[in-house]
Amino acid sequence: MQRAEDGCLSRDEVRAKLSCLSKADILRLKRIAEYQAMKLRNGDCEDLLAEGLNRVISGARRWPRGLGTIPFMTNVFASIVSTTAKHAVFVGRYEVDTEVDQSGNVEAAQDEVIRGNQTDPVEEIFAHQVLEELATQLGDDPDALAVAMALGEGLTAIETQSQFRLSQKQYDAARKRLRRVVNKIMTKENIA
Known part of the structure; x- marks a missing residue:
């Protein structure tokens, strides 16, 4: 509850x-x-x-x-x-190649991750520019910057709050501010 x-x-x-x-x-x-x-x-x-x-x-x-x-x-x-x-x-960037042992047992097989399609250089440049803009706009907001970094690392809300010593209220507020900045950046990029 x-x-x-x-x-x-x-x-x-x-x-x-x-x-x-x-x-x-x-x-x-x-x-x-x-x-x-x-x-x-x-x-x-x-x-x-x-x-x-x-x-x-x-x-x-x-x-x-x-x-x-x-x-x-x-x-x-x-x-x-x-x-x-x-x-x-x-x-799409990775293929999983699963070998099957001679008895047909997939469970005994070893999964091998093979690097698949490389990232498009244009996508990498765009992502880098967006991240630079995000860091610039969040420069005066350490909590929102911390939340952005944590999201990029794949941390959960609880892990983020613990690592950066944020209360639930601080985390929620920082995430809202981050969302506003990201929306503003993406809107600006879509217009350009």
Whole structure:
């Protein structure tokens, strides 16, 4: 059970909110899932909708108080799509070659990771420029910079809070500031 003072809905409150969705709200969620799923190769809107709802109901994705159902679920779907796309890029760069022993036992086989497609130099330059811009804009915000570094290293929220001695409130605030800066940079890059 989540604490009431953490600013997020409890599981019971989440279930109550979802059970009160109108047919129009459900249709809206399906359309948003369709739109988000189109961003993925072989994206299935039904799978995305189910995964999003599952994460919310299970508590894996916490629902901030005061945020409406449609905006919140839009963020959940976008997060899943982003994670899936990043995973696909990573997997695309590596091949896993699995040998099978003579008896056909895959369990006894040894997996060998082979370096696959090299990163496109243009992508590397763009990523480097974005990171430089991010570091410049976060220069006066050590907490947001710490969160950015931790995310880049793949640390969880709890690991980040522990390593950089941030409270939950400080971490959440720094992550929001980081998100605003990243959105501003990406918007500027998309316009240019």
